[in-house]
Amino acid sequence: MRPYSHLLVQLREAGLRPTRQRLALAKLLFEGDDRHVTAEALHAEAQSHNVRVSLATVYNTLHQFTDVGLLREIAVDSSRSYFDTNTSEHHHFYFEKSGRLEDIAGDQIEIGRLPAAPTGTKLKSVDVVLRLQE
Amino acid sequence: MRPYSHLLVQLREAGLRPTRQRLALAKLLFEGDDRHVTAEALHAEAQSHNVRVSLATVYNTLHQFTDVGLLREIAVDSSRSYFDTNTSEHHHFYFEKSGRLEDIAGDQIEIGRLPAAPTGTKLKSVDVVLRLQE
């Protein structure tokens, strides 16, 4: 039995070499429930699982995964980047005090009407954030 | 005739001493059309108008104005903070390549249904960002 073969395939298909670091980070990110991570947090998690990865590689990997569509980057706080393992259409609660993000299923928010994208531009995404005070 | 008396009053009412720097920045921000600024951009604008203000004071002032409700902070890019002089309910187009923001009137986007705020939290705002590719 080959462990993590699906992750291996997933990386290969995305055109990324399945290196030890990428596989380990993919395992942390994609096994289990959907999650929201910062680079710093994922790096700490890797350390605590005895995965040796540099912070620079964590940053590189998060961006590469985002580029190939395995992750989605969420802008809710101008001081840190969050990455979401759920790439389907959905929205977010943002707990301002704790900095935590929580998914809102796409069908939980109905958007009735949208303005057209300005000429010469293409609508890339509709991001809805419900900011919460705790 | 006292110039900028309305700005002066506005600051006083907010509990902020109308210092030379705050008045000058308020003039740049609130006279004329609604606008979106970064600290860096406002600082540069002040310089070019021969207003001597330090960048640190621009940051302080933007945050103080935000705290008293004269500005609204917009999170669209994890690397810089934008401040919006339009504090009424509305949304934004974000031109990813150029980093420009454009207002969308509140009534241009209809949100039909929203999930309830989780127990123990209060909904502070509903932020909708339409990301555009140029």
Next chain:
DNA sequence: GTGATTGCAAATCTTTTGCACTAAA
């Protein structure tokens, strides 16, 4: 006067980069 505000420079925090080393194909 006295307490708030400012400016400067240093510090901090997140993220990126250059480059020699290592590993995957």
Next chain:
DNA sequence: TTTAGTGCAAAAGATTTGCAATCAC
């Protein structure tokens, strides 16, 4: 081999902070 990927340390960029000097009241 050959080329992509990694780690490190340094650099970069945005923002904050400490503190003495200055200003508003």
